[in-house]
Amino acid sequence: MSEKAVGIIGIGSYLPERVLTNADLERMVDTSDEWIVERTGINTRHIAAKDQPVSALALEASRAALGKASFSPSALELLIVATVTGDMPFPSTACVLQEKLGAFNAACFDLNAACSGWIYGMDVAWQLVRCGRYRNALVVGAEKLSAITDWQDRNTCVLFGDGAGAALLGHTSSGGEIIASCLGADGRWGKLLYMRGGGSLCPASHETVDQRLHYIKMEGKEVFKQAVTAMAGAAEAVLEKAGMRAEQISCVIPHQANMRIIKAVARKLAIPFEKMCVTVDHCGNLSAASIPVALDEAMRGGRVRAGDYVLLVAFGGGFTWGAMIVKM
Numbered sequence: 001m002s003e004k005a006v007g008i009i010g011i012g013s014y015l016p017e018r019v020l021t022n023a024d025l026e027r028m029v030d031t032s033d034e035w036i037v038e039r040t041g042i043n044t045r046h047i048a049a050k051d052q053p054v055s056a057l058a059l060e061a062s063r064a065a066l067g068k069a070s071f072s073p074s075a076l077e078l079l080i081v082a083t084v085t086g087d088m089p090f091p092s093t094a095c096v097l098q099e100k101l102g103a104f105n106a107a108c109f110d111l112n113a114a115c116s117g118w119i120y121g122m123d124v125a126w127q128l129v130r131c132g133r134y135r136n137a138l139v140v141g142a143e144k145l146s147a148i149t150d151w152q153d154r155n156t157c158v159l160f161g162d163g164a165g166a167a168l169l170g171h172t173s174s175g176g177e178i179i180a181s182c183l184g185a186d187g188r189w190g191k192l193l194y195m196r197g198g199g200s201l202c203p204a205s206h207e208t209v210d211q212r213l214h215y216i217k218m219e220g221k222e223v224f225k226q227a228v229t230a231m232a233g234a235a236e237a238v239l240e241k242a243g244m245r246a247e248q249i250s251c252v253i254p255h256q257a258n259m260r261i262i263k264a265v266a267r268k269l270a271i272p273f274e275k276m277c278v279t280v281d282h283c284g285n286l287s288a289a290s291i292p293v294a295l296d297e298a299m300r301g302g303r304v305r306a307g308d309y310v311l312l313v314a315f316g317g318g319f320t321w322g323a324m325i326v327k328m
């Protein structure tokens with residue numbers, strides 16, 4: 001590996017303390033543990049406290065990532081937060097996080113590519129560090145989806161959770177090198193997964209609240225199909241870019257939306273399911289936080305060893321998708 005390789009030099013994650021079980025959901029909507037487990041693979045998810053905005057989750061994950069690299073917040077040059085549940089429309093959650101971290105030398109912005117947001121952020125940061133514009137970057141995926149979940153809609157409320165993950169990018173000579181990355185989007189599918197209220201299209205009003213426009217709406221079946229096709233396509237595209245074959249990948253960290261999606265993607269790529277990292281069972285769908293949380297768990301759990309090639313692959317509202325290969 002060259003001295004100048006750019007890659008992940010620290011990673012961390014945070015899940016809020018409170019755990020919401022399928023049995024809890026049975027008491028809230030007309031559902032059952034059996035249905036949720038069979039159709040989604042989810043058993044539990046973490047839910048942030050009322051006084052924990054998404055920046056508080058991002059802070060914990062960021063401190064963990066910086067701590068792993070013994071990196072001072074004041075040395076940080078770029079801070080990107082990928083989220084659809086920012087503390088407020090503006091200022092950016094990245095600016096809020098900057099203050100909490102004390103990272104006052106960092107340029108800050110939020111990035112919205114829904115569940116693909118962290119991969120988008122990583123791609124942008126990778127290019128900016130690679131070309132020398134910044135020497136390092138912290139890319140955070142953080143979501144408090146419980147704040148935009150309709151707890152009366154059984155089609156969606158069983159699926160989501162809260163959490164955050166963060167990766168510190170910089171020059172590395174000891175692993176974590178990013179090998180290849182690709183991104184994509186197709187705005188024609190936007191209305192299959194969206195939150196209509198609260199922006200300039202439908203500013204918040206009594207009517208928008210009455211019409212429940214401030215919650216996630218999703219056409220689950222169609223999203224499912226598109227997620228499988230797009231994630232498999234992105235994985236194939238990034239493998240081709242890297243000049244690699246699927247057999248060379250030791251571990252896949254897919255977006256965690258549904259166990260059946262993860263299994264279908266593995267089948268399409270002809271990658272054994274044992275190589276797929278799964279957190280959806282205990283986290284649910286964490287949107288932009290799902291991949292960094294799963295990567296951190298995989299590393300802490302010893303699933304990823306030095307020299308392994310890891311494939312990260314995302315899909316989300318927009319639709320957006322992306323994939324990245326990292327040599328650990």
Ligand SMILES: CC(C)(COP(=O)(O)OP(=O)(O)OC[C@H]1O[C@@H](n2cnc3c(N)ncnc32)[C@H](O)[C@@H]1OP(=O)(O)O)[C@@H](O)C(=O)NCCC(=O)NCCS
Pocket residue numbers: 030031032035036039040115154155156158193218219220221222223224227257258261285315316317
């Ligand atoms: C949402 C999802 C789990 C639904 O699973 P599905 O197998 O497609 O289920 P369907 O939509 O066909 O619904 C089947 C039935 O279960 C019902 N159902 C939906 N949610 C339910 C729940 N929580 N409990 C019990 N029944 C439920 C539906 O009302 C439907 O009933 P009907 O046949 O009487 O109309 C699945 O489509 C999915 O995971 N989609 C993708 C989600 C995703 O990836 N989102 C984010 C992408 S970033």
